[in-house]
Amino acid sequence: MNFEELFWAIQVLVGLGLLVTAVAAIRLKNLVSAVIAMAVFSLILSLEFYVLQAPDVAIAEAGVGAGLTTAMYLLAIKNTTDEEVVE
Amino acid sequence: MTVDGMFMWAMILLLFSAMLTLIRLLAGPTIPDRAVALDSMTTTTAGAMVLYGVITRQAVFIDVALVYAVLSYIATLYIARYLVKKRVGIAYEGDAP
Numbered sequence: 001m002n003f004e005e006l007f008w009a010i011q012v013l014v015g016l017g018l019l020v021t022a023v024a025a026i027r028l029k030n031l032v033s034a035v036i037a038m039a040v041f042s043l044i045l046s047l048e049f050y051v052l053q054a055p056d057v058a059i060a061e062a063g064v065g066a067g068l069t070t071a072m073y074l075l076a077i078k079n080t081t082d083e084e085v086v087e
Numbered sequence: 088m089t090v091d092g093m094f095m096w097a098m099i100l101l102l103f104s105a106m107l108t109l110i111r112l113l114a115g116p117t118i119p120d121r122a123v124a125l126d127s128m129t130t131t132t133a134g135a136m137v138l139y140g141v142i143t144r145q146a147v148f149i150d151v152a153l154v155y156a157v158l159s160y161i162a163t164l165y166i167a168r169y170l171v172k173k174r175v176g177i178a179y180e181g182d183a184p
Contacts, residue, residue: 066158
């Protein structure tokens with residue numbers, strides 16, 4: 001296996017993972033599950049930045065995605081119900 | 088097989104196992120299942136990041152895995168605190184619920 005094949009395989013896996021987790025973050029009715037799906041989306045997006053030779057952007061995305069937005073969304077959901085209200 | 092080829096196969100297998108934990112995250116019936124799947128997937132992906140840094144021989148890439156490991160710990164900690172506060176998955180104490 002040379003580097004081109006590795007790059008190709010990583011791109012396919014990252015693309016599929018991004019698609020699946022984005023659809024899951026939208027479709028899940030439980031809000032905490034949706035927040036967890038969005039944390040995984042941010043993780044895979046950070047991996048994509050990393051593979052595309054931008055480690056500083058990957059560090060920023062990791063800080064915002066894993067630390068800040070997960071904590072903020074959970075602090076907000078703590079004051080509401082954790083199920084999505086269907087009108 | 089060269090050493091680099093071995094590292095590349097190891098990275099592909101790590102990413103594939105991350106995809107397997109993704110299945111548990113999508114199908115998990117309870118929230119603690121999903122939280123554990125998130126933690127496991129983050130650890131596996133950090134290992135894959137370290138292997139990519141070894142393959143490309145750039146020491147800057149190791150720092151990203153380091154930062155991600157620390158921050159994902161904080162995210163898992165917040166989810167666990169939320170689950171304890173909402174008493175998800177805690178057995179009833181005493182007789183009646």
